[in-house]
Amino acid sequence: MKAMTYRGPYKIRVEEKPDPKIEHPNDAIVRVELAAICGSDLHLYHGMLPDTRVGHTFGHEFIGRVEQVGSSVQNLKVGDRVMVPFNIFCGSCFFCARGLFSNCHNVNANATAVGGIYGYSHTAGGYDGGQAELVRVPFADVGPAVIPDGVDPEDALLLTDAFSTGYFGAQLADIVEGDTAVVFGAGPIGLAAARSAWLMGAGRVIVVDYLDYRLRKAEEFAYAETINFGQVNDIVRELKKQTGGLGADVVIEAVGAEADGHVLQHVTSAKLKLQGGSPIALNWAIDSVRKGGTISVMGAYGPLFSAVKFGDAMNKGVTMRMNQAPVKRQWPRLLEHIAAGHITPSDMVTHRIPLEHIAEGYHIFSSKLDDIIKPVITVA
Amino acid sequence: MPYTADKPGSTPDPEALRARIPGWGSDLDPADRPAFPREQPGIETGAHWELPPQQSGAAGRERSVEHERVTPVFGTAQPLHGVSGAIRRFAYDRFSEGQTAHWLLLVAGDRVDAMTAHAASLFSKRPDDPITESGVTGEVAHRPIASRVGRGRIDLKHSWMDPILVVGPWVVAAVLGVKLVRAVFLPASKRGK
Numbered sequence: 001m002k003a004m005t006y007r008g009p010y011k012i013r014v015e016e017k018p019d020p021k022i023e024h025p026n027d028a029i030v031r032v033e034l035a036a037i038c039g040s041d042l043h044l045y046h047g048m049l050p051d052t053r054v055g056h057t058f059g060h061e062f063i064g065r066v067e068q069v070g071s072s073v074q075n076l077k078v079g080d081r082v083m084v085p086f087n088i089f090c091g092s093c094f095f096c097a098r099g100l101f102s103n104c105h106n107v108n109a110n111a112t113a114v115g116g117i118y119g120y121s122h123t124a125g126g127y128d129g130g131q132a133e134l135v136r137v138p139f140a141d142v143g144p145a146v147i148p149d150g151v152d153p154e155d156a157l158l159l160t161d162a163f164s165t166g167y168f169g170a171q172l173a174d175i176v177e178g179d180t181a182v183v184f185g186a187g188p189i190g191l192a193a194a195r196s197a198w199l200m201g202a203g204r205v206i207v208v209d210y211l212d213y214r215l216r217k218a219e220e221f222a223y224a225e226t227i228n229f230g231q232v233n234d235i236v237r238e239l240k241k242q243t244g245g246l247g248a249d250v251v252i253e254a255v256g257a258e259a260d261g262h263v264l265q266h267v268t269s270a271k272l273k274l275q276g277g278s279p280i281a282l283n284w285a286i287d288s289v290r291k292g293g294t295i296s297v298m299g300a301y302g303p304l305f306s307a308v309k310f311g312d313a314m315n316k317g318v319t320m321r322m323n324q325a326p327v328k329r330q331w332p333r334l335l336e337h338i339a340a341g342h343i344t345p346s347d348m349v350t351h352r353i354p355l356e357h358i359a360e361g362y363h364i365f366s367s368k369l370d371d372i373i374k375p376v377i378t379v380a
Numbered sequence: 381m382p383y384t385a386d387k388p389g390s391t392p393d394p395e396a397l398r399a400r401i402p403g404w405g406s407d408l409d410p411a412d413r414p415a416f417p418r419e420q421p422g423i424e425t426g427a428h429w430e431l432p433p434q435q436s437g438a439a440g441r442e443r444s445v446e447h448e449r450v451t452p453v454f455g456t457a458q459p460l461h462g463v464s465g466a467i468r469r470f471a472y473d474r475f476s477e478g479q480t481a482h483w484l485l486l487v488a489g490d491r492v493d494a495m496t497a498h499a500a501s502l503f504s505k506r507p508d509d510p511i512t513e514s515g516v517t518g519e520v521a522h523r524p525i526a527s528r529v530g531r532g533r534i535d536l537k538h539s540w541m542d543p544i545l546v547v548g549p550w551v552v553a554a555v556l557g558v559k560l561v562r563a564v565f566l567p568a569s570k571r572g573k
Contacts, residue, residue: 007494007497007498007508007513008493008494008495008497008498008549009494009545009546010514010542010545010546011508011510011513011514011546012513012515013509013512013513015506023435023436023437023456024432024433024435024452024453025433026432047490047494050483050486050487050490051468051486051489051490052490053457053458053464053490053493054458054493054494054497055457055458055497056457056458057457072428072433074428075426088453089425090427090432090452090453091425091426091427092425092427092429092430092431092432096425096427097421097422097423097425098419098420098421098423099418099419099420099421099423100418100419101425105451106432106451106452106453107451107452107453107454108451108454109438109441109442109443109444109447109450109451109454109455110442110443110444110455110472111444111446111477112444112446112447112477113477116453116455122455122457122458122468123486125454125455126454126455126456126457126458127455127457128455128457138453139427139432139453141426141427141428142425142426142427168415171407171413171414171415171416172415172418177394177405177408178387178391178392196407198397198401198403198404198405199403199404199405199406199407200405200407200408200413201394201404201405201407201408203391203392203397204392210532210533210534210535211531211533212531212532223400223401228532230532230533230534231532243388243389244387244388244389245383245388246383246387246388260534260535261534263537263538266538267538267541271538271541271545273487302483303477303483304480304483304484305480321418323418325415326415329414329415329423330414330415332414333407333412333413333414337403337406340403340406341402341403342402342403342406343402343403357518359512359513359514359515359517359518360515360517360518361515361518362515363514363515363516363517363518363519364515364518364522367519367527367539367542368527368533368535369518369519369522369523369524369527369528370522370523370527371527
């Protein structure tokens, strides 16, 4: 099969690889139709996540058709068109039994601090991902779901991570009616979080980024007020000014490990890999949330330490909530929102790129060319 | 502004928000939020086992020392091999995830893996090509100048480093290779000329 393969930092190519095989009775093999490049894939691409091995196939957002099932699979059959959550989970461990699917303890031999994720290094379990023609899907009775009739394939694709994660982030922020929500980052997760904050009853939603085209998208897609932090002297002071000096009720951090806005923090993490991630947006969140407010962290960071302003968080009595999203739990409600016309996740897709050209896709996404927001990889 | 018990600013009108934003407030009730409460025992998952059967091939597979055993299901994408594999295995066998050495060794293993793979590719039918593999050819037809210039992009302060990060290791490897060849094949008296 053809698959995207990692060759080292900033270098990938498409290779012929052996087809994946059933390795466990509850495995399935899925023939991928659509995949996406996630902003967090760029952390891998830039060599930021430990134990990213040469030959690894990225891709944790994908949909496709079931090609083969293992002997114990009961809930799927060959030919089913499925959406696959980015989390790999067993459905039966201590954590899965409580709905913490992203924290499954039975799928990642390499680490206890993170569950299993498709195509996200050996630190996340060592599973090849979906930017390929075929992919092994463990626990086929637990993770994937048949795409309901009438659901747009790109909407389904966006529910496998990006929109579900943004929706989850808005929920973790514990928004009550009339709250002012600030969202750092106008990438797909931030756009989804901002859009979802309204569903929870927010009174104001302010999105912060430095890319003008993404801020325009935040205004159109998420009905948000926007601030370009590159055009204000001090973003924390600006947000305080916008909120009567108190700060925002809730802040959703949707940037993660390669946050920009402070050259030293960015270079020591994204370029020199001396931190687990650049905590610029996280520190801005701590400083711009009101005392007693809530910060929801959806940005992805590596396992090494980062220079976080924890003293301010403590002194302000901030509640910080975070997790990788258990996306399958979000699906029933999000499918209702799609059916009701409240949301159209696929509206954030800007580029459709054939698998053969995926190296160019990564470069365009990484360099933020051509007003890119969400690239979809067409496989079938 | 004096600080009082009231929230500053005007209170948003729910009806105006509902009219402007599709679905506004439809998840106001926490019962409509699927992640509330975050821990929900008893969710139907589709699992029909108490403990999943063990995937074969676990013997010898690296694992975090914080796990008591190799997990019932595990990835088999790129097994450990070579020098990078030895570094990674040492990291897994010796240090827990709580120790910085664990992660720094894994990062070192990654860099050794990339270098040895690049070197090995030179002797393969498909040597690494930093031009196509970096995807820089995507600059064509994707507005490389208009996307960057005149738009206040603050990342331009450091994005000049990216080509150095991509090409730099190749240059260093080439220089070291030449030095090595000279050291091996040239008599000491002729080196440095």
